[in-house]
Amino acid sequence: MVRLLNVLAVFALIGSAIYAYSIKYETIFHAERIVKLKHEIKKEQDQIAMLKAEWSHLTRPERVQALADKFLDLQPLGLRQIVSADALPARGAKGDAIGDKLEALGLSEPTNTPGGGAGAPVTPVR
Template identity: 80%
Template sequence: MVRILNLLAVVALIGSAIYAYSIKYQTIFHAERIVKLKHEIKAEEDQIATLRAEWSHLTRPERIEALADKFLDLQPTGLRQIVSADALPAKTARADGIGDKLEALGLAEPTNTPGDAAASAPTTPSTPTR
């Protein structure tokens, strides 16, 4: 009987040691993974900073102005080019083919929505008389 209890104690001790070591190695694995992810995040942040610096370099106003002068044949705005709003052409109405077809079918009027029908209908059903 004592030998069986000793054997069970040794088996329990070995099992708990295996469990403890498995937890230890899982913790080490996850810690290494966290460090690796932190390095990847830092690399991505550095890349984002580099791209922002490049973007700010490319969008400098003096650079864009020089490129516009070189490649676009722009002329300064003259005083006679500025007009009042009354001198602008009137906006033309666009044709709505689908709307015209709906009007021709008589479907252009507003319809009753389910909320409107529910407001006009009684809220309780009528009970049949016996």
């Protein structure tokens, strides 16, 4: 009986050692993975910083102005182009071109609401 207990104790000791080593190696694996992910995060942050620096370099006002002068053929601002607010046309003077076309086609009458069925209330078109 004592011998059986000794054998069981040895197997329990070996099992607990295997379990402890498996936990140790899993911990080492996860720690290495964390370090690798931290390096990848740092690399991506450096890449973002470099892209921001390139963007600020590309959007410098003097560079954009030189490109606009070279490719856009813009006319310089003349004094006659600047007018007072009274000289501007009124907003409502032009009217609603789309609404006028719909009225000319006879589509300004009220219609049934889509998906409302036969007894749905009539919705006016504005």
